Amino acid sequence: MAVLVNFKICDNAKECGGIEVCPTGALSWDEENETIKIDNDKCISCGACERMCPIGAIRVAHSEEEYEKLKQDIENDSRTTKDLFVDRYGAAPLSEFFMINPEELMNKTNEGITLVECYEDDSIQCLLKSIPIKEITLDMPKDTMFYKVELEEKAKEKYNVSELPSLLIFNNKKYVGKVDGYYNIEQKEEFIEKINKILE
Ligand code: SF4
Numbered sequence: 001m002a003v004l005v006n007f008k009i010c011d012n013a014k015e016c017g018g019i020e021v022c023p024t025g026a027l028s029w030d031e032e033n034e035t036i037k038i039d040n041d042k043c044i045s046c047g048a049c050e051r052m053c054p055i056g057a058i059r060v061a062h063s064e065e066e067y068e069k070l071k072q073d074i075e076n077d078s079r080t081t082k083d084l085f086v087d088r089y090g091a092a093p094l095s096e097f098f099m100i101n102p103e104e105l106m107n108k109t110n111e112g113i114t115l116v117e118c119y120e121d122d123s124i125q126c127l128l129k130s131i132p133i134k135e136i137t138l139d140m141p142k143d144t145m146f147y148k149v150e151l152e153e154k155a156k157e158k159y160n161v162s163e164l165p166s167l168l169i170f171n172n173k174k175y176v177g178k179v180d181g182y183y184n185i186e187q188k189e190e191f192i193e194k195i196n197k198i199l200e
């Protein structure tokens with residue numbers, strides 16, 4: 001039948017998981033226009049793409065009626081990609097404000113706790129699927145700072161980062177430790193426990 005993409009909240013990336021799993025090519029990447037392309041003549045409404053999208057931007061209709069309803073839902077959706085990131089992370093990783101250079105790391109740390117999420121382009125999908133920073137900082141002091149940094153080789157060596165994404169932890173302007181690797185929402189307690197142990 002048909003697939004719909006809510007481009008208001010979709011990050012419209014070539015790496016879209018929906019494109020990856022679509023068995024018919026109904027979802028593809030349009031190189032020329034740099035956008036996700038939909039060909040509903042090919043869509044069989046299997047739902048694979050919908051299940052794959054971590055933010056619910058892909059919707060699949062099984063009837064004309066459902067298609068119109070979903071189209072209307074998208075039209076009425078007042079969220080934006082930026083809102084969604086703010087909602088998930090409690091910060092705006094797309095906003096320049098939260099992005100810092102590796103050289104700025106130490107200057108940006110404050111008297112309290114500072115968390116710096118390190119990533120590289122290849123691990124950007126993990127940022128989408130990993131635990132929202134909001135969940136992590138919920139029980140932390142209110143002045144906890146949060147930044148994101150695209151880590152270069154030199155900085156990776158400096159902080160001995162073996163796996164990205166990695167969360168560097170600073171306390172009172174001092175680097176105190178890190179948690180490497182991707183943690184999903186089911187591993188939240190384990191992740192928070194590791195952070196608290198480092199902060200002890
Ligand atoms: S519902 Fe199935 S066929 Fe249609 S776009 Fe999604 S993955 Fe492709």
